[in-house]
Amino acid sequence: MTYRRRENWKRFPELKRLKDLSTPPKEIYYTGNWNPEIFKKCVAVVGSRRMSEYGRRVIEKIIPQLVLQKKTIISGFMYGIDQYTHQICVESGGKTIAVLGWGINVKLDGYDKKLANKIVESGGLIISEWEEQQAAHWTFPARNRIVAALSSEIIIVEAAMKSGSLITARIGNRLKRKIWAVPGPITSRTSAGTNLLIAQNKAQMWIDSFLTSEKITTGDPLLDLLSNEALTTNEIARKINIPVSEIGAQLSLLTISGQLTEREGKYYLNNAG
Amino acid sequence: MLVKILSVANVGLDTVPVDVEVDVASTGFPGFTIVGLPSKAVEEARERVKTAIVNSHFEFPARKITVNLAPADLPKDGAAYDLAIAVGILIASNQLETSAKIDLKRMFFYGELSLDGSLRPTKGILLLGLFAKNKKGSTIFVPQPSANEAGFISAVTVIPVISLSQLVDHLTDEKTITPLKYSSLEKFIDEDYIEYDLAEVAGQEQAKRALVIAAAGGHNLLMWGPPGTGKTMLARALPGILPPLTPDEALEVTRVYSISGLLTPGEALLRKRPFRSPHHGVSSAGLIGGGSNPLPGEVSLAHLGVLFLDEMPEFTRSVLESLRQPMEDGVIEIVRAAGHVKYPASFTLISAINPCPCGYLGHPKKECKCTDKQIAKYRHRISGPILDRIDLTVSVSAVEVEKLSLTNQNQANRLTSIQAKEQVVKARKIQSKRFAGLKIYTNSQMRNKEVKKYCMLTADSENLLKVAADKYNFSARSYYRLIKSSRTIADLESSEKILPVHMAEALQYRQII
Structure with missing residues (x-):
């Protein structure tokens, strides 16, 4: 893909937020059609590389809402939460900016390449402060400062205790950006960082309208069991006194009829959204 | 003087008669030569x-001694000719005068000699016995420690020999050896005991059910899950829930073990279904058989039993690919310089794979350290053609210990191997009735033609399958695989038709990688 340099980026008003940084980038390179409009209302959605099923569902839930509010979604183009954020944003018809953790001229392949093309085609941008820099341990935190600086709000979906997303949050706090963290179960490793941000008052808890919605009971013991938590077939078999063969058959039927979703062996009820 | 003694050579599972001609010349320079393509082991005789x-x-x-092993163009291997050569030399040098009762033309000598004149356990006795059975009124002289292998072969007199001098006493009629008592094959078959009980594995209700289906329909199974969740224990429990070996099957398995020399001396017949679990470092010769004089590999040693490949993606790709022929045909043909042999290799494949290279992807407690690319690469190591031959896939998830209350399990899902076996035997009976005269024994062996003929789907099931095919993007192959496994599930429930519940359950075991 062809890329360009934003000559003397400090002249451009849409990039003035970058000047908030103590060490602003020297250069800005980009791929895509530069449209100053998309920098106006930016929300960063970032998180762990190791996305859990919970994180996936959070993204599927909040990104379409943000797109509806005409926000531009910024993220870090790393696999996991970041890439899924870009993907869902593009699929929901939104604009997204991907800030690379490596040089703009580093060749992409496979899924990365496909996603980058989709972002550009949908009117989004791929940007980086380097031209030829290879990804290294230090490039990702450096990338995070740009993600934080460009956006006015930062939502952290899932982060473990040592996640790079916490660096984004720290920089965001310093730059006086609004920080949101999506709470998670205290048993989940990938939610430990986000829960900690909330506990330490460094981020506001992101909650959603479904708190108020009532719990639906169906009378079907299987669906009732799954309305509380996602379970594997084995766990269900241990909880209710039905032969595993029947449980399996029912799970298949409910999945095919669209009432359940199965991912990585666990079954989720589909009415939460 | 020239003497001819009968013995045999085993080429694969075929037995070929070998004439051991011994000549002790009256003139000439003293020497001892063996001809007839002897291997090093035969030379050292x-x-x-x-x-x-x-x-x-x-x-x-x-004096000048010449031994010819005829036919001269067949390579001979092993130490089993020792006994025939020794007897030949003793007769040819007039030290042994056989009594009138002895008819050397109907006697086979087979066994390895020890330096003190006693006989050592020798492999392949069963094959010799089966060969001699076809020659009316034969007597076989075999080492006493391995003689039991031939104990259930009728119409053959088996003389268990302890030492060379004892044999000479017998041949001169000075002191005869009592022949081995014949006992019928059925006598050896008893209720095989269960080594690993399904009840010993904690949790994993779904995987146990999958094992029952695999055993009932002869389906290959792939287990998928992090380390330490019981994959190996589950696989080891499979032989215990398969129907017991029939006498003919037991004989077939024992033949392979006899030629490999893997029978414990004194053991007569294998009564347990074999369970083979080769390490992932195995070479393809080790897995499918080989060597300059080809011996059976793991696939043949697992014949009519279970071949368990733990950590399947760690096996070399070419080794895995070599499984394709035996999985398709149930036999393996090995071609080497020494010849061309065929071994049976009809087994149930159980493979276990971790979800990612480090093994902890999706583990509730431990962190996975693999990148997405590593995971994709790991899963791609198993080729499509192999996966195509695996009908059932089951996820064996990590069990959080605190969730396992061993004492408080639900009644509906408590399964012991004995119960499982009953279900399996019942389902197999239905299948053998269905496939009578077709050379097919289990649902897994059905080809598309038979699937169309014997797998009647109700309209509802067909509809369900169509919707599922659309949702999960099935290929034509996985379509047929699903029908086959739903056929087995229906058999387990003694249902003639495949009902939607059966189809829905089969969908649980569709391939996910």
Whole structure:
């Protein structure tokens, strides 16, 4: 893909937020059609590389809402939460900016390449402060400062205790950006960082309208069991006194009829959204 | 003087008669030569035979001795010709005069000699016995420690020999050896005991159900899950829930073990279904058989039993690919310089794979350290053609110990191997009735033609399958695989038709990688 340099980026008003940084980038390179409009209302959605099923569902839930509010979604183009954020944003018809953790001229392949093309085609941008820099341990935190600086709000979906997303949050706090963290179960490793941000008052808890919605009971013991938590077939078999063969058959039927979703062996009820 | 003694050579599982011609010349320079394409082990028979004769208090003739193993163009291997050569030399040098009762034309000598003149356990006795059965009124002289292998072969007199001097006493009628008592094959088959009970594995209700289906329909199974969740224990429990070996099957399995020399001396017949679990470092010769004189590999040793490949993606790709022929045909043909042999290799494949290279992807407690690319690469190591031959896939998830209350399990899902076996035997009976005369024994062996003929789907099930095919993007192959496994589930429930519940359950075991 062809890329360009934003000559003397400090002249451009849409990039003035970058000047908030103590060490602003020297250069800005980009791929895509530069449209100053998309920098106006930016929300960063970032998180762990190791996305859990919970994180996936959070993204599927909040990104379409943000797109509806005409926000531009910024993220870090790393696999996991970041890439899924870009993907869902593009699929929901939104604009997204991907800030690379490596040089703009580093060749992409496979899924990365496909996603980058989709972002550009949908009117989004791929940007980086380097031209030829290879990804290294230090490039990702450096990338995070740009993600934080460009956006006015930062939502952290899932982060473990040592996640790079916490660096984004720290920089965001310093730059006086609004920080949101999506709470998670205290048993989940990938939610430990986000829960900690909330506990330490460094981020506001992101909650959603479904708190108020009532719990639906169906009378079907299987669906009732799954309305509380996602379970594997084995766990269900241990909880209710039905032969595993029947449980399996029912799970298949409910999945095919669209009432359940199965991912990585666990079954989720589909009415939460 | 020239003597001809009968013995045999085992080429694969075929037995070929070999004439051991021994000539002790009256003139000429002393020497001892063996001809007839002997291998190193046969060549060395010279030293063993010479010493054994001397140590049995006979004289080793200081004359020109020539031994010919005919047919001369067949390569001979192993130490089993020792006994025939020794007897030949003793007769040809006039030290042994056989009594009138002895008819050398109907006697086979087979066994390895020890330096002190006693006989050592020798492999392949069962094959010799089966061969001699076809020659009316034969007698076989075999080492006493391995003689039991031939104990259930009727119409053959089996003489268990302890030492060379004892054999000479027998041949001269000075002191005869009592022949081995014949006992019928059925006598050896008893209720095989269960080594690993399903009840020992904590949790994993779904995987146990999958094992029952695999056992009932002869389906290959792939287990998928992090380390330490019981994959190996589950696989080991499979032989215990398969129907017991029939006498014919037991004989077939024992033949392979006899030729490999893997029978414990004194053991007569294998009664357990074999369970083979080769390490992932195995070579393709080790897995499918090979060597310059080809011996059976793991696939043949697992014949009519279970071949368990733990950490399947760690096996070399070419090794895995070599499984394709045996999985398709149930036999393996090995071609080497020494010849061309065929071994049976009809097994149930159980493979276990971790979800990612480090093994902890999706583990509730431990962190996975693999990148997405590593995971994709790991899963791609198993080729499509192999996966195509695996009907059932089951996820064996990590069990959080605190969730396992061993005492408080639900009644509906408590399954012991004995119960499982009953279900399996019942389902197999239905299948053998269905496939009578077709050379097919289990649902997994059905080809598309049979699937169309024997797998009647109700309209509802067909509809369900269509919707599922659309949702999960099935290929034509996985479509047929699903029908086959739903056929087995229906058999387990003794249902003639495949009902939607059966189809829905089969969908649980569709391939996910």
